[in-house]
Amino acid sequence: MIFKIALIEDSLHDRNAAKACFEKWSRRASVPVQLLCYTDAADFFANEDDWKDCVCIFLDIDLPTTNGIDIAKKLRTTGIMTDFIFLTAFREYVFEGYSVEAIDYLLKPLDQAALDRCMTRILARYQSGFYIFRSGNDIVQIPYSDILYFSSARHYTDIVTSGRSFRQRKPLSAILSALPEQFVQIHRTIIINLHKVYSLSGTTVIMTNRLELPVSKTFADHLNAEFAKHMF
Secondary structure (H helix, E strand, O other), rough: EEEEEEEEEEOOOHHHHHHHHHHHHHHHHHHEEEOOOOOHHHHHOOOHHHOOOEEEEEEEEEEOOOOOHHHHHHHOOOOOOOEEEEEEEOOOHHHHHHOOOOEEEOOOOOOOHHHHHHHHHHHHHHHHHHHEEEEOOOOEEEEHHHHHHHHHEOEEEEEEEOOOEEEEEOOOHHHHOOOOOOOEEEEEEEEEHHHEEEOOOOOOEOOOOEEEEEHHHHHHHHHHHHHHHHOO
């Protein structure tokens, strides 16, 4: 699991301080972190392909041409449900974060213990026995043991269980990076749960609900290796 994180912060001093804190947490938690830094809203939105699969986004509230709250509101209106954490030197801004469902706020200068608590809480969600995501105003928890596969189409991903499907606005690449190891990509648009495989051939996987899913050549060798490792 690699934690890909975006940071929007215009102050070089505060960016460097945040980088140091993330590096310390990464070493202590034994979780690789890829930190993407942006100085303002224009820089951030111009590089959407880089950050769209981030696990979470840290936003400075006080930016030169806009503020982190407005950036978060814009992201929410487009359906982005990534976790937001605000950075601020002013306590009076804290309650504004509730309007965009921010999961935390951290006061600047950034404190290592505060960041550790925040990141440990986020990590725990991804290491639990549930796949957790937001659907509107609701938090949905699906046991990993219930999930057959994930299937993406455009900007959305369907989470398919034996009983029903759920839809999330999140790219497949961001989902795969945070899943337990029994989940393996078999196609550009499909991730399967190896524990739900009924049978496997070179070009097709049959799931326990007897649904056939295609295996692309790009992922065939990796799938075979992972299937052997988990099944035998």
